[in-house]
Amino acid sequence: MPPFESVLRDVRLSLRNLAREKSFTATALLILSLCLAANIAIFAVVNSVLLKPLPFTAPEQLVLVANAYPKAGVPRAGASVPHYLERKEQVAAFADAGAVRGSGVTIGEAGSPERVDATSATPSFFRTLGVNAALGRTFTDEEGFYGKHLVVILSDSLWRQRFGADPAVIGQKMRINTEQFTIVGVMPPSFRYLSQRAKLWTPLCFSDDDRKQDRRHSNNMQMIARLKPGESVGTAQAQVDALNARTLKEDPFGKTVIDAGFHTFVRDLGQDYVAELRPVLLLLQTGVLFLLLIGAVNLANLLLVRATGRTKEFCVRQALGASWGQLARSLVTETVVLSVLGGVIGLALGAAAVRGIVLLAADQLPVAIDPSLDFNVYLAALAGTIVLGVVLAVPVIWHTLHGNLTAALSVESRGGTTTRAVHRLRHALIVAQIALAFVLLAGTGLLGLSFARVMAVNPGFQAENVLTGTVALPWVNYKEDKQRLAFIDRLLVELQGVPGVTSVGIGTGLPFTGSANNNATWIEGREPAQGESLQAHYTSGVAGDYFQTLGVPLREGRYLTAADLHGENRVCVIDEDVARRYWPKASAVGHRLSNEPPGKDQKLYTIVGVVGAVKQTDLADARANGAIYFPYNNYASTWFALTVRTTQPAELAGKALRGAVLRIDPELPVDDLKTMETRVADSVAGRRVPLLLAGIFAAVALVLAAVGIYGVLAYTVAQRQREIGVRMALGALPEQILAQFLGLGGRLLLIGLPLGLLGAWFAGRAMSGMLFGVAPSDVTVLGGTAVVLSLVAVLACLIPSRRAARVTPVEALRAN
Structure with a gap:
């Protein structure tokens, strides 16, 4: 198989070249692994929250049904018992429906009670989700009535913790809220309903009072339903609206709730569950993609510098009979190999980052996150690294093969400098890097200022030195x-x-x-x-x-x-x-x-x-x-x-x-002991966690931008050292040389900043829904970003510019 053998030969050659150029390889792998690790970690979260379906049978058929009274200041409520019972029986689009109510219960004996999270669920709840007990059974319909309701289903963790994973636990008694309940089932280890952290489930029962007409708007539980095959959310919504129109005629509060804008929405359960976190995750994913672009631009410049030094090699290979296609294939193979190696390291770093995100945010976000490096993440990482490798090869191929290699070799010889086309390409990449870094820094600045404004809000009480806890009688x-x-x-x-x-x-x-x-x-x-x-x-x-x-x-x-x-x-x-x-x-x-x-x-x-x-x-x-x-x-x-x-x-x-x-x-145990300061701090975790991650990405982007500017100017100085020496021998002053290279950096900055400002304006508009007390185009943030990026760019320009100003004619003539 000659084509396969050729590819293997190119891979072996690429590995030898990378092993020989240790400094370049180490730098490139560091940039690649950091940028890819950030993308892998955030994509693992996006995959687990936004892309994975809910872990229930046919999750696309599950919907949430909830009341709302927007004109009364209640844009979202739950469901009442009368509404639940009517919709369960009379909405033809529903194959089944269930209801749940979160709570807490006290377990254990007197003297050592323990409060645990629990959920009351109708017997139809588990049937609607399409889940079964791993051991025993779920509730029967008759257990949904008072008198036969003293039964309980355990979570896998509670079963292992309190009963030592004893398979004979079914039928045993368990003391809950001072009453004896019979254990009828144990749920699978993976079972969890949305963000609830229930350790056990008890039947949700309805009294005669609960079913009365005057309780039609006592929305104290959550209703879910399963659509019949072939039915849509739109059909179910229309049927619920029609049912509401009929029942409002008999509703004792009909006029009142109509004036309050009463309506019921039917939404896809999975999409509704992640709706609050979706914009945050998309923002973070966009941020790490910007970081990857900055890293890719940096690598492209590094590869162009390296390709310039390999002009003689490619000229010799072409003279020995290598075609343009073979040279291009070898260049693509080399960048893909480099990218894949960076991806492997990035996967390891990404796995560590995922664990850090879980520790940082798992219990503080409105959606339960359980990210992992599964098949989808590995596939995306592999595809991303290959695409990145191919993209990185494009400017190198253009630089190497766009003209006559022999002519290019003479340009790179002792008597000349790099072509203007290559200079323009490198400078364009630096401008892109500055603009991308500006967008990322400005976005982080907006989030940071917004967070500061939130924390400056007076909560209306003095949280210092106040301890709180809860008691359930x-x-x-x-x-x-x-x-x-x-x-x-x-x-x-x-x-x-x-x-x-x-x-x-x-x-x-x-x-x-x-x-x-x-x-x-x-x-x-x-x-x-x-x-x-x-x-x-x-x-x-x-x-x-x-x-x-x-x-x-x-x-x-x-x-x-x-x-x-x-x-x-x-x-x-x-x-x-x-x-x-x-x-x-x-x-x-x-x-x-x-x-x-x-x-x-x-x-x-x-x-x-x-x-x-x-x-x-x-x-x-x-x-x-x-x-x-x-x-x-x-x-x-x-x-x-x-x-x-x-x-x-x-x-x-x-x-x-x-x-x-x-x-x-x-x-009686005292549960949820926390200071009020902790409660206030926990309430802003949904803002703090994205800000912290965005701050890390912005810091890395700033470093990469500085390294990119420094690298291009340092290489330009090295390549033009002979020219600088000749000019100084003819009377040029060191101050003029310094000004020339500082001016080059300044021109790149002046082009990149307006482009970055434009990008930041669009980014601010896109994230306006996540800002508080801050305009999307806040002048303070945009001005501060420009100042910080300018200072970093000037410092990055100063070192190579000073080096150029110190070149002596003798050193230049000795240089190769």
């Missing part, structure tokens, strides 16, 4: 309000006696935990105008010194007190956003409101105070939804968050906090 032991209030009272006394604790508060909706409910609010004496929507506000119940502990300022009236907690009067506190919305020019104190619709059973609460607005979920959220705080007894919940302000570092109070709870009830 088992319904079986705390069914009555008085039982829950008695526990709260004892806990407040216990914690106030802990040394170093200055104040203690309790709330059912702690900021940056996603626990605050968003409920529609009716204002006494204020009827919405025609077509005007009710507004939804965050609502929570509080006890103790909740506002004082968090440091939420009082604007008007008073805080809630212990008397409000135990008294009969219905009172509440609102924040300034709510006050500004309804009483912009008057005092809000004394007015009344309710979270229930008008009627004989409506409970009205008198406003006794106005506090500062608190950011609930996102520092960058500018919607001003507003919040309403009720005494805990009027908003009793079995779940609440503890807040403790201390005079010492907050985390040191964790042991005392756990001990206080266990002294009151040895079956």
Whole structure:
């Protein structure tokens, strides 16, 4: 097979050449491996999040069905029990449907309880996803009703952790929230529903109250459905819209929700799941592609320099009978071999980078990421390295074979310098490098300034020295309000006696935990105008010194007190956003409101105070939804968050906090212990992680740009050393030589910066959705980028320019 033998011969020759030129090979492999490693690592994340289908049967048939009330300030809600049951039975496009509700449960015995993530799921949920238990079974339909619901399915990790992977676990009892549940199944190790980290699953049951018409908009769960074969998302959407139109006629809140813009969206489950992270990942993938382009330009210049020194070699080979095709094939083979070697090293570095990304971001992003170097990543890496090798060969082939090699040899001899065409090509590559680096640096600058603006936002409370944790009271032991209030009272006394604790508060909706409910609010004496929507506000119940502990300022009236907690009067506190919305020019104190619709059973609460607005979920959220705080007894919940302000570092109070709870009830753990500073920091992880990665890529790009400018000018000085010596012998001053080469670098910079500015303008527009408080074409960022890149370029030009100015005629005449 002569063609195959020729290729092998070219590969062996390429390897020998690369091994002989160690400095060039090491430099090229370093550039290639770094740029390819960054691309491989980010592509592994993109592949796992955006390209891989969800790990369920026929995932393209799975859809999310959710309600929305945009005019009321709720652009996305879940699903209610009545809506779920109607859509499951009456939407013809659905083959099946299921519902889930995330929660937490307490497992273990008294004295050593443990809180774990759990999910309540309808029996049809697993059937809809098309997944089965690895051991035992999933839920039966009859287990979806109270009375037969005390069954549980374990995750693989919990099964191994607590039961030693015992295959006889099926049928055993497990204590959950002080009740005995029967284990009926164990899920496969790979099973995980979207971002949920459930350790176990229990049946989601619906009471008679849940099914009532007045619960049609109690959206407290997530609904998924499986489309029938041949049905589309559009068809399902049309059928759900038609069902909504029919049921709204019987809906007791029909007019209210229509005014709120009520509608239901049906979306592909996989696409909806990654929608929030998609622009971030695409931004990072674009960034590393820019980095690869910069590296490729650098390599192209290196290869051109190397090819210039090999002109004699190619001239001899052509004289011995080598055709242009053979020379071109050998050049392509050499660059491909070099690129593949860099790709192999890049794969190893990329694998390490993937592990770093997982450690950095796995638990801090809105989407669960589990990147790995699978077949798709290896295939993309192989294809990318081969294409890169071929592309890198193009300028070398053009330089080597575009003219007569004998003439080129004379140009490169002792009496001449490199042709102008080659100089122009090298300079064009440097301009491209400057422009690409400008875009990458400017994009990183915009992200950095945006992050700084986000972190400068006042959250509305003082996070320093505040420790928080959550407690869930088992319904079986705390069914009555008085039982829950008695526990709260004892806990407040216990914690106030802990040394170093200055104040203690309790709330059912702690900021940056996603626990605050968003409920529609009716204002006494204020009827919405025609077509005007009710507004939804965050609502929570509080006890103790909740506002004082968090440091939420009082604007008007008073805080809630212990008397409000135990008294009969219905009172509440609102924040300034709510006050500004309804009483912009008057005092809000004394007015009344309710979270229930008008009627004989409506409970009205008198406003006794106005506090500062608190950011609930996102520092960058500018919607001003507003919040309403009720005494805990009027908003009793079995779940609440503890807040403790201390005079010492907050985390040191964790042991005392756990001990206080266990002294009151040895079956209650304190879960999710974190300082408020940590919660705030975690809330911006979706901005911090991309910024950190983009900063690394920008730094590498800046170094590559500096190396590229330095390399071209240094080589130009070396090649023109004889010319410089002759000019100085004829009277040229060192200052003139210095100015000449600095001027060359300056001209390249002046061409590259405007091109980079134009690219940065387009990049800023593309990433505008991820910026906060920063214009896409922010003058400070663009000007700072230009200054930084100019300084780096000047420094890169200065060394070879000074070397040129120091050339003496004697040294030049000795030079070869």
